[in-house]
Every structure is written in C-alpha cells, then in structure tokens.
Amino acid sequence: MQESFTALLQQNADHAREFQDRFDDVQDAQRPDVVSVCCSDSRVLHDHLWGNDQPGTVFTASNIGNRVVQRIDDAEVVSGDVLYPIEHTGTETVVVVGHTGCGAVTATYDALTDGVEEPPGIEHCLGLLEPYLEPGVELLPDDVDRAGAVNRLVEYNVDRQVEFLLDSDNVADDVQVVGVVYDFQDVYSGRRGELHVVNVDGETDPDAIRDAHPDVGGRVERLWSH
Incomplete structure (x- = not known):
C-alpha cells in the first residue's frame, strides 16, 4: 500500500475522533444553507476555504472548470450535482467558485487558440466549457499576457456559469447565485x-454590487469588465 494513502487513513482516524459528535443532527437528513460549485484542484481546499468544519452546512460539488453545465442527449442542463440540493434540501444559495491559474480554463484556452488536444474524458469536460469561453477569448485585450488572459477568462467562466443557472427554468427565481474567485497567486488585492x-x-459591476450588498463590499473586486 502506498505510504501516501496510509498517511491519509491515519489523518482520517484523527478526523473521526474530532468529529464524533458533529454528525448527531445530520445523520438522517441534510439542509445545507449553500451549494458551492468549485474547481477540482488539489490547491483549492473546498470546505477549508469557507472555514467550514460543520457537516451539513455546505453542499460541495467539484469538477474541472467549476461547471454547472451538464450535457444530456445533446441538450445542456444544470448539472445534477448542483441541482440536487436546490431541488431536494431547500438550499437557496449557489456559489460558483473559480480560482486563479485554473488548469481547466488554461487547457480550454489552449484548445481554442492552439488546437491542443486532450484525452477523451478531459476533452469532454473542456468541450462543455469551450462554447462559453470562446467569446471571452475574442474579447481579450491585445496586450494581455498568457497568465493575464487565463485569469480574465476565469472571471468570464464564472460569469457564464452564473448566467446559465439564472437562465435555467429548473432554478427558482428566489435562489441567489453568487460568483467568486479564489486567489492563491497574488492576482487580486488582499x-x-x-x-x-x-x-x-448576474450583476458584474463592482460599484453596483457594493451598493446593493454593502455587507460584502470590501470583498468585491474584478480584474476585467467586458
């Protein structure tokens, strides 16, 4: 057995000791306040980034590119991973979490600009992103470097995923949808x-967001208005 896995099992034993009493209220049902859609990336610790250690609080869904889009029989629908808590547990807030230096956005950018090919499974996932990111590639400033292009497209992708949720008939109008970017590369201030x-x-103007939501005003920041 790989040492890395046995080390994880030991850490799980520590987790089990610490969490003994934290499942008492959620063993039979869950009513999470938020569904958080994050990118599958080892540097982005999904529950950790919210400071969450309480089971039943955040319903987490992860995939490369923090997508909310799923393709079924050539039709695009809201992914069941995201829709489930909205439909079945009364969750009324969805947060789409992009992150700086996103590998999925980078790979999609490469596919769109240089025709780079990926194995079929990855190609399928990127194929769900490509039609949403392609207009953003066309809008990029001429003088932006590669890293700058990717991080602008990270925001653009978050915007498109938020937009898809808002446009879906399967997501009720009273569900709030928020888009955020997690920064571990010193791209944003803070x-x-x-x-x-x-x-x-769907509102992307920082001043308008601050005016409407002053309680989060200090955390509102964008790299790119498009």
Whole structure:
C-alpha cells in the first residue's frame, strides 16, 4: 500500500475522533444553507476555504472548470450535482467558485487558440466549457499576457456559469447565485486564499454590487469588465 494513502487513513482516524459528535443532527437528513460549485484542484481546499468544519452546512460539488453545465442527449442542463440540493434540501444559495491559474480554463484556452488536444474524458469536460469561453477569448485585450488572459477568462467562466443557472427554468427565481474567485497567486488585492466576489445574480459591476450588498463590499473586486 502506498505510504501516501496510509498517511491519509491515519489523518482520517484523527478526523473521526474530532468529529464524533458533529454528525448527531445530520445523520438522517441534510439542509445545507449553500451549494458551492468549485474547481477540482488539489490547491483549492473546498470546505477549508469557507472555514467550514460543520457537516451539513455546505453542499460541495467539484469538477474541472467549476461547471454547472451538464450535457444530456445533446441538450445542456444544470448539472445534477448542483441541482440536487436546490431541488431536494431547500438550499437557496449557489456559489460558483473559480480560482486563479485554473488548469481547466488554461487547457480550454489552449484548445481554442492552439488546437491542443486532450484525452477523451478531459476533452469532454473542456468541450462543455469551450462554447462559453470562446467569446471571452475574442474579447481579450491585445496586450494581455498568457497568465493575464487565463485569469480574465476565469472571471468570464464564472460569469457564464452564473448566467446559465439564472437562465435555467429548473432554478427558482428566489435562489441567489453568487460568483467568486479564489486567489492563491497574488492576482487580486488582499491576502492569499481570499475569495473575491465578482458576480451577484448576474450583476458584474463592482460599484453596483457594493451598493446593493454593502455587507460584502470590501470583498468585491474584478480584474476585467467586458
């Protein structure tokens, strides 16, 4: 057995000791306040970035590119991973979490600009992103470097995923949809590991978001208005 796995099992034993009493209220049902859609990336610790250690609080869904889109029989629908808590547990807030330096956005950018090919499984996932990111690639400033292009497209992708949720008939109008970017590369102002609000219910203008939501005003920041 790989040492890395046995070390994880030991850490799980520590977790089990610490969490003995934290499942008492959620063993039979869950009513999470938020569904958080994050990118599958080893540097982005999904529950950890919210400071969450309480089972039943955040319903977490992860995939490369923090997508909310799923393709079924050539039709695009809201992913069941995201829709389940909205439909079945009364969750009324969805947060789409992008992150700086996103590998999925980078790979999609490469596919769109250089025709880079990936194995079929990855190609399928990127194929769900490509039609949403392609207009953003066309809008990029001429003088932006590669890293700058990717991080602008990270925001653009968050915007498109938020937009897809808002446009879906399967997501009730009273469900709030928020888009954020997690920064561990010193791209935004603030400290490493902070989340920056870039979109609230389709509004992307930072001043408008601050005016409407002064309680989060200090965390509103965008790299790119497009």
